[in-house]
Amino acid sequence: MTLNKKFPQRISRLAELSTNLWWSWDHRGRSLFRNLDYPMWMEMKHNVMGILNNIDEKTLEEKAEDPQFQSQYNEVMRAFDDYRKLENRWYAKNIAPNTSIGLEHPVAYFSFEFGLHQSLPIYSGGLGVLAGDICKESSDLGLPFVAVGFFYKEGYFTQRVPPHGWQESDFIETELDDLLILPVMDGDERMKLRVKLADSEVWIQVWLVNVGNVKLYLMDTDIDDNDPWFRGLTARLYGGDHNMRLHQEMLFGIAGVSLLEKLGVQPSVWHLNEGHCSFISIERISRLTRNGTSFEKALADVRATTIFTTHTPVPAGHDRFDIDHVAQKMQDKITELGISREEFLKLGIKPDGDQRLFNMTVLGIKTAHLVNGVSKLHTKVTEEMWKTLLEEYNDRTKLIDITNGVHLPTFLSGPMRRLYDKYLGEDWVDKQDDKELWKQVESIPDDEFWEVRLQVKKRLLEQIRETARQLRKNGDMGADQILAYGVFLNPEALTVGFARRFATYKRANLIFSDLSRVRKLFNDKYHPLQLIFAGKAHPADEPGKHLLQKVYEQAMDKANSGRVAFIENYDMHIARFLVQGVDVWLNNPIRPYEASGTSGMKAAANGVPHLSTLDGWWAEGFVGDNGWVIGDGKEFEDREEQDAHDVNSLYDILENEVVPMYYDMEDGISKRWVRIAKRSVAEAIPNFSATRMIKDYVHKMYVPTIRNFEKINS
Numbered sequence: 095m096t097l098n099k100k101f102p103q104r105i106s107r108l109a110e111l112s113t114n115l116w117w118s119w120d121h122r123g124r125s126l127f128r129n130l131d132y133p134m135w136m137e138m139k140h141n142v143m144g145i146l147n148n149i150d151e152k153t154l155e156e157k158a159e160d161p162q163f164q165s166q167y168n169e170v171m172r173a174f175d176d177y178r179k180l181e182n183r184w185y186a187k188n189i190a191p192n193t194s195i196g197l198e199h200p201v202a203y204f205s206f207e208f209g210l211h212q213s214l215p216i217y218s219g220g221l222g223v224l225a226g227d228i229c230k231e232s233s234d235l236g237l238p239f240v241a242v243g244f245f246y247k248e249g250y251f252t253q254r255v256p257p258h259g260w261q262e263s264d265f266i267e268t269e270l271d272d273l274l275i276l277p278v279m280d281g282d283e284r285m286k287l288r289v290k291l292a293d294s295e296v297w298i299q300v301w302l303v304n305v306g307n308v309k310l311y312l313m314d315t316d317i318d319d320n321d322p323w324f325r326g327l328t329a330r331l332y333g334g335d336h337n338m339r340l341h342q343e344m345l346f347g348i349a350g351v352s353l354l355e356k357l358g359v360q361p362s363v364w365h366l367n368e369g370h371c372s373f374i375s376i377e378r379i380s381r382l383t384r385n386g387t388s389f390e391k392a393l394a395d396v397r398a399t400t401i402f403t404t405h406t407p408v409p410a411g412h413d414r415f416d417i418d419h420v421a422q423k424m425q426d427k428i429t430e431l432g433i434s435r436e437e438f439l440k441l442g443i444k445p446d447g448d449q450r451l452f453n454m455t456v457l458g459i460k461t462a463h464l465v466n467g468v469s470k471l472h473t474k475v476t477e478e479m480w481k482t483l484l485e486e487y488n489d490r491t492k493l494i495d496i497t498n499g500v501h502l503p504t505f506l507s508g509p510m511r512r513l514y515d516k517y518l519g520e521d522w523v524d525k526q527d528d529k530e531l532w533k534q535v536e537s538i539p540d541d542e543f544w545e546v547r548l549q550v551k552k553r554l555l556e557q558i559r560e561t562a563r564q565l566r567k568n569g570d571m572g573a574d575q576i577l578a579y580g581v582f583l584n585p586e587a588l589t590v591g592f593a594r595r596f597a598t599y600k601r602a603n604l605i606f607s608d609l610s611r612v613r614k615l616f617n618d619k620y621h622p623l624q625l626i627f628a629g630k631a632h633p634a635d636e637p638g639k640h641l642l643q644k645v646y647e648q649a650m651d652k653a654n655s656g657r658v659a660f661i662e663n664y665d666m667h668i669a670r671f672l673v674q675g676v677d678v679w680l681n682n683p684i685r686p687y688e689a690s691g692t693s694g695m696k697a698a699a700n701g702v703p704h705l706s707t708l709d710g711w712w713a714e715g716f717v718g719d720n721g722w723v724i725g726d727g728k729e730f731e732d733r734e735e736q737d738a739h740d741v742n743s744l745y746d747i748l749e750n751e752v753v754p755m756y757y758d759m760e761d762g763i764s765k766r767w768v769r770i771a772k773r774s775v776a777e778a779i780p781n782f783s784a785t786r787m788i789k790d791y792v793h794k795m796y797v798p799t800i801r802n803f804e805k806i807n808s
């Protein structure tokens with residue numbers, strides 16, 4: 095937030111650069127800060143604000159005089175300035191000429207979490223990382239785009255796993271000075287919003303995160319003007335009980351709309367990411383009815399400019415509140431809308447569902463003219479689940495599939511990037527969705543490809559050892575945990591990665607169903623298989639924590655010979671090392687519970703083939719020779735039958751295909767392995783990059799919505 099020192103004139107723009115996350119996904123930007131102070135870069139996990147606050151003045155002065163650093167600095171600043179010329183970007187050239195909408199009418203994107211960088215802990219998992227990737231790619235393509243979220247001072251939790259394997263979670267206050275968030279001002283004073291929330295008044299302060307060309311505004315209630323309970327309202331992501339969650343979501347809606355108004359932003363498109371944000375629509379409708387518009391007309395106008403993304407394929411996974419609770423807290427709004435309590439509640443009750451529950455997804459769908467699922471399979475499941483709702487209006491709510499994608503500059507390893515630079519041309523970044531181009535991955539010499547894969551795997555294992563060394567040194571790791579942390583993993587051995595939220599449907603311990611069978615793989619003297627786990631269970635998810643404990647027991651068990659590892663405190667930092675460095679990415683959710691999944695896309699783009707059940711993105715991503723399918727997509731009523739079927743298939747594939755193929759060496763290279771790894775790159779990048787995803791959003795959802803906005807305002 096604040097930098098506590100003056101920078102030498104020659105490199106004075108480092109301060110400016112540090113508060114724009116662009117540096118984190120541009121390799122030149124990253125490398126500049128890495129070169130500034132390498133040990134600190136490692137120790138502080140790339141937290142650039144922290145580094146600049148802690149670096150000593152002498153080092154800065156030396157760097158300012160170092161010709162090599164100077165020229166690197168100049169190049170980065172040139173690239174940064176260039177990047178911000180919107181007229182050169184895709185949107186300005188391809189979309190803007192065909193609309194009458196200017197920059198003052200951007201897309202406004204709302205999400206409860208944003209995963210942008212490990213140093214800004216306001217995300218818990220896939221949903222947040224997707225929101226972060228959407229901001230970054232919208233910036234890269236030059237969309238007029240603003241985003242709104244919450245600032246959580248205590249973030250999501252920090253995970254520790256003691257020897258008994260029962261996860262401990264700590265909510266730790268982040269050091270504000272070391273965060274790259276900027277206070278939003280109103281003249282000389284801190285900008286503040288006051289909103290009415292049920293029977294109370296709440297004050298909100300606002301932070302800004304520069305995400306390249308995109309501005310992300312974060313709302314925060316932790317200020318003196320508020321009573322303690324309200325100060326805590328935005329303290330933790332997914333931290334409170336039902337009542338707190340309801341208040342958070344109400345606040346998000348009311349304050350989100352007020353904030354944009356105060357900033358003078360008039361969006362043409364209101365994009366709601368999941369049901370947490372659905373009260374945005376209620377707030378917008380109430381502003382129109384307050385000024386005399388009828389409820390029907392207000393709803394129609396709001397709906398025509400709202401789009402909604404749903405992520406949850408299971409009915410119980412949606413955000414739901416008791417109807418009386420909602421009606422009581424929202425009484426004022428209901429009066430403003432000029433409708434009855436029953437009419438209001440109907441906006442959130444699933445027609446063929448529990449009539450006592452107000453469902454935030456129902457509200458989201460009912461107040462949007464376009465809704466999208468996040469993979470083809472998920473969209474089909476969504477269609478079934480919400481059939482009646484989608485048909486409710488005469489003009490029918492359109493359901494669209496836009497499969498998720500990943501922001502490659504964030505998740506691609508350096509060595510892999512350089513390989514693509516060399517063989518596909520350095521402008522591949524602008525051609526991520528060009529299918530023809532990516533066929534040329536075939537032309538990369540096998541030995542170079544293999545060499546790079548080994549190099550990145552080594553780097554992952556070094557990182558694991560280094561973290562373990564620190565933990566051990568600081569007394570945070572028992573001697574009995576050294577094996578479990580993966581300190582003795584072998585860089586020559588076939589390495590499988592499994593990292594994700596510990597939700598029961600993801601079946602993290604499926605591979606341990608038949609211990610004697612899987613241990614044959616771990617303990618093979620010549621061709622061993624090793625396995626790295628990471629992931630958090632939500633602190634209130636008891637079954638999830640039990641699952642994690644079972645996996646940790648295996649990591650601790652000497653019968654697995656140190657070939658099973660569990661890495662603590664999964665975050666974006668560890669995620670990058672893992673998806674880049676392992677040989678195979680394992681995923682075995684129960685179909686169709688995984689809406690999309692994105693970690694497998696990150697892995698595949700790095701040349702790490704996917705081994706997964708036919709769920710989420712893999713149901714469309716698998717084409718026969720770019721990875722493996724567990725259990726051929728068969729769905730069973732009975733959970734035990736399903737598990738038995740899938741695990742048998744998993745073992746068969748590992749024993750008969752994955753292991754023999756990996757170790758089928760010729761001059762120290764497995765050519766068959768390189769072939770499948772290249773195929774996984776060639777399929778993943780053009781089809782599952784964020785570039786493809788954002789262009790889909792623009793063509794299928796944003797442009798039609800902009801047309802509606804033009805009509806309403808003509």
Ligand SMILES: *Cc1c(COP(=O)(O)O)cnc(C)c1O
Nearest residue numbers: 219220594665666669691692693
């Ligand atoms: C990509 C990513 C996820 C999403 O992974 P899934 O495949 O959806 O399980 C979760 N957490 C982090 C830190 C990530 O980088």
